[in-house]
Amino acid sequence: MLVMVAAAVLAGVPAYAASGSDSSGQPGAGTAARYGEQVIDLARGWEGAGACVVWPEMLEVPECFDTEAEMNRRIGELETGMAASTGVSTGTRATSGSSCASYLRLYDGTWYTGAVLYLRGRWQWFNLADYGFDQRTSSYRIGACSARFADRRNGSGDRYPTSLTEAYDVAPTMLSGWNNDVSSVYIT
Numbered sequence: 699m700l701v702m703v704a705a706a707v708l709a710g711v712p713a714y715a716a717s718g719s720d721s722s723g724q725p726g727a728g729t730a731a732r733y734g735e736q737v738i739d740l741a742r743g744w745e746g747a748g749a750c751v752v753w754p755e756m757l758e759v760p761e762c763f764d765t766e767a768e769m770n771r772r773i774g775e776l777e778t779g780m781a782a783s784t785g786v787s788t789g790t791r792a793t794s795g796s797s798c799a800s801y802l803r804l805y806d807g808t809w810y811t812g813a814v815l816y817l818r819g820r821w822q823w824f825n826l827a828d829y830g831f832d833q834r835t836s837s838y839r840i841g842a843c844s845a846r847f848a849d850r851r852n853g854s855g856d857r858y859p860t861s862l863t864e865a866y867d868v869a870p871t872m873l874s875g876w877n878n879d880v881s882s883v884y885i886t
């Protein structure tokens with residue numbers, strides 16, 4: 699399995715094509731990610747990683763790190779590169795379109811602890827099973843754009859109240875009945 703994943707990465711197969719907004723849904727298709735020198739399949743497990751970035755616009759495959767601090771440094775590098783390439787410095791104004799800081803951080807533990815999944819990309823449902831994070835969210839932080847949470851794939855099933863997932867909302871715990879229940883998320 700690992701060999702197949704590695705081959706897919708080396709061949710530049712767009713890992714997101716199989717997940718992302720694809721509504722056909724193929725649980726178990728796998729999501730290759732870089733973790734140090736390794737290639738791991740996020741859908742099968744994080745192999746000890748503590749923080750993963752899923753940012754289809756910037757990264758061909760997700761990248762994982764031991765800690766959230768290491769992940770944050772990498773995100774900072776990517777944002778700096780993005781600002782340099784567009785000539786717009788980050789933080790000076792909210793840019794329109796897909797460069798909006800539309801991130802979402804989901805934590806396995808309450809109070810922003812445990813493994814953290816950083817998702818960045820607008821107008822699409824992310825199925826958390828594709829990233830080994832199905833029904834694990836116990837706390838979250840939202841970036842500059844509001845989000846939607848659903849308890850089934852592709853936004854189906856029950857929806858988390860959107861009044862609690864607006865821009866810059868944070869929640870150290872989930873609403874009653876929603877701990878370890880979110881299966882898909884959307885960033886506006």
Ligand SMILES: [Ca+2]
Pocket residue numbers: 805806807833834835836878
């Ligand atoms: Ca959890």
